[in-house]
Amino acid sequence: MPKPEILDPQGQAVARALPRLGFEGVSDVRQGKHFVLEVDDSVDDDTLAKIAEGFLSNPVIEDFVVRRADA
Amino acid sequence: MSKVGVITFPGTLDDGDAARAVRHAGGEPVALWHADADLHGVDAVIVPGGFSYGDYLRAGAIARFAPVMGLVIEAAQGGLPVLGICNGFQVLCEAGLLPGALARNAGLHFVCHDQRIRVENVQTAWTTRYWAGGEFVVPVKSIEGRFVAEKSTVDELERDGRVVFRYAGGNPNGSMNDIAGICSANRRVVGLMPHPEHAIDPLTGPSGDGIGLFTSVLDNLAGVGG
Numbered sequence: 001m002p003k004p005e006i007l008d009p010q011g012q013a014v015a016r017a018l019p020r021l022g023f024e025g026v027s028d029v030r031q032g033k034h035f036v037l038e039v040d041d042s043v044d045d046d047t048l049a050k051i052a053e054g055f056l057s058n059p060v061i062e063d064f065v066v067r068r069a070d071a
Numbered sequence: 072m073s074k075v076g077v078i079t080f081p082g083t084l085d086d087g088d089a090a091r092a093v094r095h096a097g098g099e100p101v102a103l104w105h106a107d108a109d110l111h112g113v114d115a116v117i118v119p120g121g122f123s124y125g126d127y128l129r130a131g132a133i134a135r136f137a138p139v140m141g142l143v144i145e146a147a148q149g150g151l152p153v154l155g156i157c158n159g160f161q162v163l164c165e166a167g168l169l170p171g172a173l174a175r176n177a178g179l180h181f182v183c184h185d186q187r188i189r190v191e192n193v194q195t196a197w198t199t200r201y202w203a204g205g206e207f208v209v210p211v212k213s214i215e216g217r218f219v220a221e222k223s224t225v226d227e228l229e230r231d232g233r234v235v236f237r238y239a240g241g242n243p244n245g246s247m248n249d250i251a252g253i254c255s256a257n258r259r260v261v262g263l264m265p266h267p268e269h270a271i272d273p274l275t276g277p278s279g280d281g282i283g284l285f286t287s288v289l290d291n292l293a294g295v296g297g
Contacts (some may be wrong), residue, residue, distance in 0.1 A: 002174075006174065006219055007174075007177060007178070007217075007219075007245065008177065009175055009177050009178070009179050009245075010175060013179060052259065055128075055132070056128070058129055058132070058172050059174045060164075060170075060171060060172040060219070060220060060221075061174055061219055
């Protein structure tokens with residue numbers, strides 16, 4: 001996700017479109033990316049965090065959250 | 072004659088014009104392929120514009136891991152002059168050679184027009200041919216050109232004179248402090264969003280003033296000026 005202090009013009013464009021489509025009450029939209037990685041049990045949480053921080057996100061402008069889910 | 076490497080990644084577009092600019096300035100352009108395992112003895116490197124690896128993931132995010140970039144990063148830390156133009160600027164930021172990042176334009180449009188820029192620092196390896204405060208016109212063509220960084224980083228860039236180019240007569244993308252280009256602490260690595268390589272000859276560009284970056288680095292390599 002773009003960091004809160006980073007202007008997100010794409011999210012703003014979505015937010016502005018919602019009332020035009022009849023959806024009221026949404027005060028803000030932030031647009032980010034979502035990656036789904038299929039991994040085996042040898043890949044631990046530290047490794048996933050390294051992948052997220054060092055490659056999938058740009059820590060200068062983005063925050064990330066890693067969630068592990070069973071298939 | 073000084074040799075200036077011009078990198079081609081899959082998806083690079085402006086390597087031809089960058090090589091032409093080097094030749095026009097009196098240097099010898101050397102083609103570097105993204106998978107190259109050595110820099111072929113070049114004295115400086117240009118990372119040109121385009122859409123390396125299709126801009127997949129983020130602009131420049133995959134290119135920074137190309138084999139040739141590992142060599143460029145190492146050489147740049149040793150003082151090799153490196154110029155990143157547009158997508159090349161994005162690659163240098165992703166590689167950590169320059170601070171900050173290039174985000175989606177504030178107006179969400181791909182901008183493509185002739186842009187006036189002001190030269191703020193004439194003591195980098197790539198700008199000694201310019202006058203401080205001088206302005207010239209070059210094409211800008213990008214959708215992810217909005218320079219952003221932590222406010223403390225921008226303050227540091229301003230304080231240390233590392234803002235090299237600033238947009239004049241209107242900011243096309245909402246970049247912080249109207250920043251169009253910056254340099255590394257040692258002033259050898261420069262990145263900018265506009266395209267000086269498309270403005271080296273009034274016959275084919277909006278001006279011939281972009282040539283100054285290429286003549287500057289050749290001066291620098293020959294031990295003139297700087």
